[in-house]
Amino acid sequence: MAKENKKFHFSIFDAIIILALIACVVGIAFRFRFISSDDFDSKITAEFIVPGVMQSTAEQMTKKLTEGTKLYLSTGDKEIGYIVSTTSEKSKVYATDGDGNLQRVEHPENYDVKGVCVLYGTAGESGFLIGGNTLATISEVIYVYSTDIEFSMTLTDVSVSSAK
Secondary structure: OOOOOOOOOOOHHHHHHHHHHHHHHHHHHHHHHHHOOOOOOEEEEEEEEEEEEOHHHHHHHHHHOOOOOEEEEOOOOOEEEEEEEEEEEEEEEEEEOOOOOEEEEEEEEEEEEEEEEEEEEEEEOOEEEEOOOEEOOOOOEEEEEOOOOEEEEEEEEEEEOOOO
8 A cells, every 4th residue: 555645735825824814913013012002192180079978988088099099990901090189078969948949968978089180191183082092071980990999980170281
């Protein structure tokens, strides 16, 4: 019995497959090198509120979110900025008095945590993008975390940052 030697024949389809694989590798490298860069070129100063939390939660947040605490975006785990200051106060709600008039009063149990932070991102045609992908607009809710706490903050004011 004679053994048959099968020879490999290089065809145009093999060349197309090899070129497609090379293009994929180059595309991935390009994305990580140029598009996914964490070197954000702009900063904004933002005021935020975490509304309606219990007193113990408000106390813990103001204790843990001190000046310089780094903030990370919950989706993507990118560092997006740092805390400048935080305070807490009783939540304000609307209630009617004995005469039926609407008044703004303190909530008996809930607190609001308010703060100021500097956020990193890029300035684009549609506005400032926090972390490169979340539009910074008033009333925008952003899900963030620090090393000690995770929370959602609602932006109440956005301005150009002069911070370093």
